[in-house]
Amino acid sequence: MQRLFKVQTSGPGLYEFTGEVVRFVRDSGLREGLLTLFVQHTSCSLLVQENADPDVRQDLDEFFRRLVPSSDDPSMQWLRHTNEGPDDMPAHIKAALTPVSLSIPVTDGRLALGTWQGIFLFEHRAGGQTRRVVGQLTS
Amino acid sequence: MQRLFKVQTSGPGLYEFTGEVVRFVRDSGLREGLLTLFVQHTSCSLLVQENADPDVRQDLDEFFRRLVPSSDDPSMQWLRHTNEGPDDMPAHIKAALTPVSLSIPVTDGRLALGTWQGIFLFEHRAGGQTRRVVGQLTS
């Protein structure tokens, strides 16, 4: 079973879509198996992270912006791929440092997420985007 | 087929549990398919890494501690999420930089690990914890 999730973003940061994924698994009727998510882009990524304190999401986003500054930052003058904007190549780098695919087991008809785990689209581009994530259930 | 692995940790570092996973696959009788591991936490992660020289594990752990210092380090004063201790937010960041899930093929009834590959729980918190990893076999 497969479903396409669309996640609307509006600049860098973590966008939770746990609810949609939970419903997809529930509606499928699958009792035990594996859910895999795959993002069809190279400038955003996927994360399973804490969904309790929103400060965690802000700190995660800021860490990555400090690790990989915009290409107009003096420390990033060595970048070659700058023609798509100062946020583009850093976005590719952040997408290489974080997952393009994630797999989560299904147990007794439910996603086997831990208590504090949520599923996030991690946007790395400056502008708003509609991001496509393919969800696949296998048994 | 599914199994829950519990890995006891006592501070930051890599804890190998290849043996338990190998036994799970062998006991399942599966000849060809896929083993997926998923860690139900947001402050530790999973790694497949060299299990020959223990210095590799120490160097890996130290690299991540240098890249993401404790939140009481002067370089990390910008962190917001500090109420769960100076090791907590850095643990979330390290968990974002390393896998929450891993998939390894099963070939002729065995995990298709390379010669020097072992499976590790990568603990990022300071204290001792019992960590939960769900293993799922699909064919």
Place this chain on the structure above:
Amino acid sequence: MQRLFKVQTSGPGLYEFTGEVVRFVRDSGLREGLLTLFVQHTSCSLLVQENADPDVRQDLDEFFRRLVPSSDDPSMQWLRHTNEGPDDMPAHIKAALTPVSLSIPVTDGRLALGTWQGIFLFEHRAGGQTRRVVGQLTS
């Protein structure tokens, strides 16, 4: 269904092998399911990244070389595991920061890659190597 891909490398960088993987999926006849790739080494990794502008690959490689310099660089004097050459321990670290396994859905008999996505072996060692990647299809 399983296939072993061999990727010949000649020093650090990204080596695309999307074509071989696409053919494996097509030849399998599978209409819907999941392709998983797993690299049987601990000093190279896998990436799904942009395959349009080759500058993106160069920038990615250079970012990782700047983040994790060779162990004969003054900033890396703390490394212990240096007996296999100055490129070896940095290669293990880069392999921990990037995926050992990737999963991509199969939709209507084709890999569900986005428009600009290619599949790459990311070599982190200095010398030439033949790298083994196991591909597994599950439904």
